[in-house]
Amino acid sequence: MAVYDLTDLQQKIHRIVELNVDYPDSSDDEYTLRTGLLNDHIDAWEKEEGVEWDSLWVLASFTSSSAASYALSGVSPAITNMRYPGGFVELVDSSGGSTYWEVIKPEEVRLRTNNATAWDYQYTNEQTRWCYFLGDPQAGFTLYFNPNFIPGTGTIKFPYYKKATRLADAGDKPQMSDPEFLVHSVASDVLAQEDPGEADKHLQIAQSKLKSMKTQNMMAPHWQINRVQDRSGHLSGSGFGK
DSSP: OOOOOHHHHHHHHHHHHHSSOOOOOTTSHHHHHHHHHHHHHHHHHHTOTTOOOGGGEEEEEEEEESOSEEEGGGSSSOOOOEEEEOSOEEEEOTTSOEEEEEEOOGGGHHHHHOTTTOSSGGGSTTTOOEEEEEEETTTEEEEEEOTTSOOOEEEEEEEEEEOOOOOOSTTOOOOSSOTHHHHHHHHHHHHTTTOHHHHHHHHHHHHHHHHHHHHHHHOOOTTSOOSOOOOGGGOOSOOTTO
């Protein structure tokens, strides 16, 4: 699969819709319009219903200062592209050992911090390592820890799902596995009025590319277990009929 940056995408779109190699400059209206259309389709791809793209999962990693909270925009490197967290928050200490904090929903915090209302001993403030995030993708997030279990020195790590990068500079690259989806989507947009038949052809190609990316995204790597793991042995409490 070819690796395309913004310049490559612009040139391929131009060859398809204009049938020449007289490429527009970055200051031309055509270039600006097509960049905007590319980003529109990146936005649609990012928010494709029912899909979490593997390429948008990343691992945050920053130094712990033994604080009870961290504004993610203020850590180094800054985390400004998070849509939502995933998994546990990990502290890796100087010896390489790992300690984990459960990520809870903000509405659970009152129950966890008031032992009189805790519905189970394991959820009381003194007994568990938990943390939570407050904020939103536009304003940014802050990570808060249970004040009785503040991480010590080391490195804080956690996975999160990020916003897709929009294209602006010539060398910017889209994060999808098949950028041809963008080429044919924008070609369809540009040709829609003057050549509807050709526009529809490129729309069908784009939809086929999107379908293939979704299929690839669902596939497990070779020789991996491709089934739902049985976690019944890890769950507490009684099941139905017990």
